[in-house]
Amino acid sequence: MSSTGKPLLDVLRCSPVTRRPIWFMRQAGRYLPEYRKVREQAGSFLELCYNPAAAAEVTVQPLRRFDIDAAILFADILVVPHAMGLDLRFEDGEGPLLGTVRDVQEVNALKQLENSWQLKSICETVALASEGIAKHVAMIGFCGGPWTVACYMIEGKSSDWQFAKLVAYRRESWFIRLIERLVEESVEYLSAQIDAGVEVVQVFDSWAGELTGRLRREFVIAPLSEMTRRLHERHPNVPIILFAKGLGTDHGTLAEASKCAALGIEAELSMSWAAGNIGHEMVLQGNLDPISLLGGEQIAASEAVELAKAIPSYRHIFNLGHGIKVGTAPETIGAVVEAVRNWDRAHASP
Numbered sequence: 001m002s003s004t005g006k007p008l009l010d011v012l013r014c015s016p017v018t019r020r021p022i023w024f025m026r027q028a029g030r031y032l033p034e035y036r037k038v039r040e041q042a043g044s045f046l047e048l049c050y051n052p053a054a055a056a057e058v059t060v061q062p063l064r065r066f067d068i069d070a071a072i073l074f075a076d077i078l079v080v081p082h083a084m085g086l087d088l089r090f091e092d093g094e095g096p097l098l099g100t101v102r103d104v105q106e107v108n109a110l111k112q113l114e115n116s117w118q119l120k121s122i123c124e125t126v127a128l129a130s131e132g133i134a135k136h137v138a139m140i141g142f143c144g145g146p147w148t149v150a151c152y153m154i155e156g157k158s159s160d161w162q163f164a165k166l167v168a169y170r171r172e173s174w175f176i177r178l179i180e181r182l183v184e185e186s187v188e189y190l191s192a193q194i195d196a197g198v199e200v201v202q203v204f205d206s207w208a209g210e211l212t213g214r215l216r217r218e219f220v221i222a223p224l225s226e227m228t229r230r231l232h233e234r235h236p237n238v239p240i241i242l243f244a245k246g247l248g249t250d251h252g253t254l255a256e257a258s259k260c261a262a263l264g265i266e267a268e269l270s271m272s273w274a275a276g277n278i279g280h281e282m283v284l285q286g287n288l289d290p291i292s293l294l295g296g297e298q299i300a301a302s303e304a305v306e307l308a309k310a311i312p313s314y315r316h317i318f319n320l321g322h323g324i325k326v327g328t329a330p331e332t333i334g335a336v337v338e339a340v341r342n343w344d345r346a347h348a349s350p
Contacts, residue, residue: 023069
């Protein structure tokens with residue numbers, strides 16, 4: 001297969017690789033002064049998410065600073081339950097506060113995303129942002145994983161997820177139906193983003209590691225695999241990245257079950273181990289520890305090079321093991337990108 005001219009797509013499609021693709025989870029956010037300015041003008045975080053012009057501007061801001069290969073839609077994983085009819089607000093210092101779903105009547109009352117104003121707003125952001133990126137840059141869309149979004153819908157806010165896990169252990173019928181609804185609506189959401197212009201999609205199942213054993217297979221691996229299957233049927237040429245944080249050695253099970261294009265790997269799992277044990281040629285994404293970025297340019301650059309050494313560029317998407325943390329210096333991100341580029345150039349095949 002010939003090169004697409006976009007490093008991220010080339011790696012995901014097993015095309016000839018011109019360079020190791022780099023992007024960062026939460027690459028648009030509070031660590032950037034230009035983001036903080038737009039956020040202040042927009043009002044609340046949620047108002048920013050639903051302001052297509054402002055959200056598109058935030059989406060492309062990192063591309064002006066860093067030599068990276070992807071823009072990721074600026075939005076939030078809770079857009080889906082919000083569009084399904086739950087109240088949502090964000091409080092400074094407390095995070096998201098979401099209306100809850102805890103019985104069959106409340107599950108049945110959830111709306112479909114189709115034709116919601118939230119969906120239209122996000123798709124408009126995709127279209128605007130896609131117009132503002134360079135030809136070699138890929139546009140990434142995303143959503144939350146069904147288990148992770150269900151946790152917020154059940155608990156109503158960030159927590160230790162004890163109640164959500166108990167509901168999963170009990171396999172309550174309304175919970176199973178909630179997971180099914182989230183699979184359905186998340187597929188619709190990602191499909192709409194693809195129609196609006198995204199070229200790659202990523203599913204963030206940030207709390208996947210909270211479940212173990214059979215529960216993990218039933219409520220993380222199976223729903224993600226079903227989402228991937230349905231999206232492949234609709235959009236066979238759009239690569240899917242699954243980031244099920246905390247799966248550890250179960251990433252291999254997810255890769256085999258889902259047939260996704262790439263797996264995001266958390267910082268806590270050795271990339272050397274992952275490269276040698278998860279599929280023969282499976283593309284892996286990650287997994288630099290975001291905390292290392294707080295250590296300054298020298299520490300972060302050194303850790304980034306060690307990561308680059310662990311896996312060849314043709315099957316790696318350089319990224320973090322989770323999102324950029326508040327307090328990260330933009331200059332440190334630039335130093336990491338430069339270090340990886342320099343190492344790859346020095347060790348490129350003749």
